[in-house]
Amino acid sequence: MKFVTYEVEGQTGLITINRPDALNALNSQVLEELDHILDEIDQSSVRALILTGAGEKSFVAGADIGEMSSFSKEEGEAFGKRGNDIFKRLETFPIPIIAAVNGFALGGGCELSLSCDIRICSENAVFGQPEAGLGITPGFGGTQRLARIVGPGMAKQMIFTARNIKAEEAYRIGLVNAIYPQNELLTEAKKMAKGIADNAPIAVRNCKKAINDGLQVDMDQAVVIEEKLFGDCFETYDQKEGMGAFLEKRKEKRFMM
Numbered sequence: 414m415k416f417v418t419y420e421v422e423g424q425t426g427l428i429t430i431n432r433p434d435a436l437n438a439l440n441s442q443v444l445e446e447l448d449h450i451l452d453e454i455d456q457s458s459v460r461a462l463i464l465t466g467a468g469e470k471s472f473v474a475g476a477d478i479g480e481m482s483s484f485s486k487e488e489g490e491a492f493g494k495r496g497n498d499i500f501k502r503l504e505t506f507p508i509p510i511i512a513a514v515n516g517f518a519l520g521g522g523c524e525l526s527l528s529c530d531i532r533i534c535s536e537n538a539v540f541g542q543p544e545a546g547l548g549i550t551p552g553f554g555g556t557q558r559l560a561r562i563v564g565p566g567m568a569k570q571m572i573f574t575a576r577n578i579k580a581e582e583a584y585r586i587g588l589v590n591a592i593y594p595q596n597e598l599l600t601e602a603k604k605m606a607k608g609i610a611d612n613a614p615i616a617v618r619n620c621k622k623a624i625n626d627g628l629q630v631d632m633d634q635a636v637v638i639e640e641k642l643f644g645d646c647f648e649t650y651d652q653k654e655g656m657g658a659f660l661e662k663r664k665e666k667r668f669m670m
């Protein structure tokens with residue numbers, strides 16, 4: 414792997430986009446490596462993932478403009494589809510993913526963070542969808558996910574004006590859950606990951622699936638999805654251990670896959 418690294422610490426996996434000379438811009442190779450990394454993750458031991466960018470300046474400054482500049486219509490569509498497929502994989506990956514946005518999250522970089530479950534950022538983070546200024550639309554899910562996360566009015570404003578926003582504004586509009594000093598971001602992301610990892614892993618995965626799948630359908634169907642995933646938990650060791658610990662007034666819980 415040249416541009417994406419993966420490390421495991423306890424039950425947390427850390428994926429880093431590592432192309433700092435180009436502010437971690439997503440070219441085809443970075444996308445392929447990101448896809449490949451997801452195959453490498455041991456889903457039986459890792460319970461939370463963090464996704465970040467290398468360096469102190471940029472999470473991901475977008476898709477690679479140099480590579481895209483000479484695309485034909487067909488190549489543009491194919492690149493968009495490849496990115497969308499991988500981002501969908503992240504979005505539906507069974508393990509929760511926290512985007513630790515450590516600087517620029519522009520275009521495809523903002524879209525990458527949107528495909529994660531939770532976004533936290535550093536004080537120097539900058540979010541934006543500059544595509545309209547480059548003569549294109551967002552192509553890695555930005556028109557869809559941004560509208561679902563911050564609402565259509567704010568998403569349209571950001572996308573139509575191509576104006577970048579700073580961390581405070583991203584927090585105010587609900588794009589990020591928290592802002593930390595740059596040197597504390599990863600520590601805080603790891604703390605959050607541990608908080609997730611300490612809970613019953615199958616229950617956490619079912620929660621992710623219930624929220625994601627429920628958002629695709631109407632409320633009547635959504636509650637049925639929840640009922641099914643809720644019911645499934647009663648076949649797990651974790652449900653017996655979690656409720657048993659409460660009833661026996663034990664603090665210690667040993668959740669397993």
Ligand code: CO8
Binds near residue numbers: 552
């Ligand atoms: N692509 C390629 N290279 C990039 C990118 C990028 N998106 N962003 C930065 N770089 C490179 C620069 O070219 C520069 O390289 P070099 O040193 O070789 O000249 C290096 O990173 C450092 O960048 P700067 O010197 O520009 O650093 P500054 O601190 O002056 O500026 C900015 C930082 C403001 C982030 C600036 O680099 C910038 O505006 N970058 C482009 C941001 C952008 O427009 N991103 C959106 C791209 S479009 C997109 O993501 C579409 C996604 C959907 C694709 C669907 C396909 C069909």
